[in-house]
Amino acid sequence: MQIDTGGNWMTPYIRFLSEGTLPEDANDAKRVKKTAGWYTILNGRLYRRGYSAPLLKCLTPEEADYALAEVHLGLCGSHIGGKNLAFNVMRQGFYWPTMKRDAMEFVRKCESCQVHGNMTHQPHTELHYLQSPWPLRMGGTYYWSTPNGGWMEKIYDRRYRLFYEMGGSCPTR
């Protein structure tokens, strides 16, 4: 049985399932022991069990990149968004632990998506109406200390924009 044991995320699981050896690092060992039940080896390849899915083939980082590219911009690719991309790759029967994050990253770097994607000039959140609770709430005179130990007086208008500034000694009123 030929098992790929090149160093990647699968190596500890393959070692544990085939030889029974755990990583030297205690935390890694604990993690692998705890989650090894999700994985199984078939014909020299690591597979992950799903809850309601067939066994998912575990991919190396290089294979993962290829799978993302194939599903996102391959022949049948439709430049779908990150979450859907990860879901579709999983539906194709593949798995690796960081697939969601990698898919998002992949879409963010896709040139076609950047150039031809829909432009949504919408704010991320609902807009709120801002109103001062009392007149001049946003304006007034402020005193700032300066690096040379003095004070600086700044007067702000109601829209909080500096329209007048002067240096000098400070009244401490």
Ligand SMILES: [Zn+2]
């Ligand atoms: Zn794209």
